[in-house]
Amino acid sequence: MDTIVLLITISASALVDRCKDGLRRLLPRRTGDPSSVLIDQTLGLARLELPDGWRAAHDLNETATIEAIHALFGRHVIVISDSVDDFVPEMTVYEHSQNTRAELTSSIKLMACSGPERRTVGGFDAVQYEIEGFFQQTRIKYLHTTVAGRRAYHQVLAWATHSRYDRASFERVLNGFSELPDIHTAAKILPVATQPLQVIPASRYDVH
Secondary structure, eight states: OHHHHHHHHHHHHHHHHHHHHHHHHHSOOOTTOGGGEEEOTTTSOEEEEOOTTOEEOOSSOTTOSEEEEETTTTEEEEEEEEEGGGSOTTOOHHHHHHHHHHHHHTTSEEEEEEEEEEEEETTEEEEEEEEEEEETTEEEEEEEEEEEOSSEEEEEEEEEEGGGOOHHHHHHHHTTEEEOOOHHHHHHTSOOOOOOOOOOOOOSOSOO
8 A cells, every 4th residue: 555655646746847847848938047047167267048948967077067958858068168278379279179079089989070160159269060970879969069269268069869969959059158258357457446636616816
């Protein structure tokens, strides 16, 4: 009897959760909802405002500072930011992309790679590649984007299984990307407060 009651309780709880998820998808999300904005809390380099259906994720990649998932469609996005101070001044967006793509393709059985394609992300030049391969017998397709920011090179890696990959969905996520300003530099360039100029009115008299 206790087992039957437990199963009924679990089933009822699962049904309530599904109903709540359904209501959340039906109700419009308020503009500026804090839960839709992810901030790089580790390095303070990047910000990602998520479209509807996306939420913060965890443990997708240990070096990522921003992680997001669209659970309904099994789509994932991570942001890995590397400060420009860690590279030679001659580093280019193409070289950084090549280095990070090599790390990715070394961990999968590569099937195809197309690119580069150029676009603007967060006001900065970016280069993109589509990569397809098998990871642990699962066919995965990736959208690999490298953004040449002012403070960092940002690798934005989006992926899903082959049947659930949707380039347009990932591009909408990229539209919400921006690089955070350096608060220390911003403080240095703030205008210095000055004392207001005091003007002494002229006297009405010729002789004092």
